[in-house]
Amino acid sequence: MTEIPVTKASPKELKKKPALGMELGFGKIFTDYLFLMDHDPGQGWHHPRVEPYRPLSLDPAALVLHYGQEVFEGLKAYRWRNGEIYLFRPRMNYERLNRSARRLCMPELDVEFVLEATRQLIRLEKDWVPPAPGTSLYIRPNMIANEAALGVQISKKFLFYIMLGPVGAYYPQGFNPVDIYVTEKYIRAARGGLGEAKTLANYASSLLAQEEAHELGYTQVLWLDAIERKYAEEVGTSNIFFYIDDELVTPPLHGTILPGVTRDSVLHIARSLELKVTERMISLDEVISALESGKLKEVFATGTAAVISPVGKLAPRGKRHIISGGKVGPLSRKLYDHIMGIQYGKIKDPYGWMEKVA
Numbered sequence: 001m002t003e004i005p006v007t008k009a010s011p012k013e014l015k016k017k018p019a020l021g022m023e024l025g026f027g028k029i030f031t032d033y034l035f036l037m038d039h040d041p042g043q044g045w046h047h048p049r050v051e052p053y054r055p056l057s058l059d060p061a062a063l064v065l066h067y068g069q070e071v072f073e074g075l076k077a078y079r080w081r082n083g084e085i086y087l088f089r090p091r092m093n094y095e096r097l098n099r100s101a102r103r104l105c106m107p108e109l110d111v112e113f114v115l116e117a118t119r120q121l122i123r124l125e126k127d128w129v130p131p132a133p134g135t136s137l138y139i140r141p142n143m144i145a146n147e148a149a150l151g152v153q154i155s156k157k158f159l160f161y162i163m164l165g166p167v168g169a170y171y172p173q174g175f176n177p178v179d180i181y182v183t184e185k186y187i188r189a190a191r192g193g194l195g196e197a198k199t200l201a202n203y204a205s206s207l208l209a210q211e212e213a214h215e216l217g218y219t220q221v222l223w224l225d226a227i228e229r230k231y232a233e234e235v236g237t238s239n240i241f242f243y244i245d246d247e248l249v250t251p252p253l254h255g256t257i258l259p260g261v262t263r264d265s266v267l268h269i270a271r272s273l274e275l276k277v278t279e280r281m282i283s284l285d286e287v288i289s290a291l292e293s294g295k296l297k298e299v300f301a302t303g304t305a306a307v308i309s310p311v312g313k314l315a316p317r318g319k320r321h322i323i324s325g326g327k328v329g330p331l332s333r334k335l336y337d338h339i340m341g342i343q344y345g346k347i348k349d350p351y352g353w354m355e356k357v358a
């Protein structure tokens with residue numbers, strides 16, 4: 001593919017790079033450039049370009065601001081010890097972005113084109129990819145409806161952009177168990193709704209539950225199904241796994257759950273470890289009775305941001321249950337080390353998941 005045109009930032013516009021260690025935190029620092037591209041019915045996707053990072057200029061009537069027509073992704077680039085930079089299963093993210101776009105009546109992207117745009121942007125910004133173990137460059141592709149019009153309707157104009165930012169640990173506590181509050185009051189998604197799309201409404205609807213969980217001293221919320229409020233669905237912005245006896249159980253993808261790239265990777269690895277892996281509905285009652293009978297070995301959440309987050313406490317209906325003695329369980333540790341090992345090039349990647357960028 002041809003080189004995407006770059007408007008160079010003036011030396012004054014270039015940001016001072018912070019110390020690129022774990023203290024970076026998550027989502028606070030952004031690099032110097034954005035990739036942008038426009039869409040309209042006549043031209044389709046056109047005008048791909050790289051420009052200095054800047055505020056977007058949107059008409060106050062831009063449809064995204066009123067009716068939420070937006071989809072996004074989150075993936076990471078990792079710097080290996082030899083200095084090379086790799087992406088982890090990036091096609092899965094862009095294919096998911098296209099599925100989300102279809103659900104929100106938005107135009108699909110050419111996966112190979114946006115992947116190449118991502119690579120070119122990362123090469124331009126390669127000095128921002130942090131070298132410290134556990135750090136990475138977070139990539140946020142975003143598509144928004146930017147036709148200026150009121151009245152609920154499908155936009156005729158869209159903007160796609162990719163922003164980058166160096167990140168450290170998602171949770172300040174690092175790879176340590178998190179405390180999870182089970183909410184029966186709020187739901188994240190119902191079948192037929194938007195749950196399996198990565199779109200802003202799902203995150204807006206999660207804020208109040210998250211806030212109430214924080215006030216009670218918990219890190220995240222366990223979402224139950226919308227109808228019976230009985231079956232586990234997701235944890236915060238992660239997928240959820242339960243290790244009971246010798247079975248690793250995760251809820252099935254039936255429309256309310258985001259099909260996580262990390263979830264899929266854990267399923268592959270767990271099967272290769274010859275664990276019994278089942279995608280099935282699992283009720284909170286089953287989890288609690290497994291806990292009480294000593295059969296519940298571990299609970300963990302999976303996602304790009306934190307990879308594996310072991311659950312140390314689970315609190316349904318005002319009760320606090322301690323999981324794995326409140327410690328990181330052996331399976332969580334093994335999966336974390338395995339996925340991180342592949343992502344940082346420390347162990348063999350038998351699946352061909354890593355893609356070299358620079």
Ligand SMILES: Cc1ncc(COP(=O)(O)O)c(C=O)c1O
Pocket residue numbers: 074234236237238239257258259260261262263302303304305
């Ligand atoms: C609601 C939700 N569930 C699950 C995940 C985990 O998905 P992935 O492993 O692709 O990061 C995310 C993160 O993107 C999410 O936002």
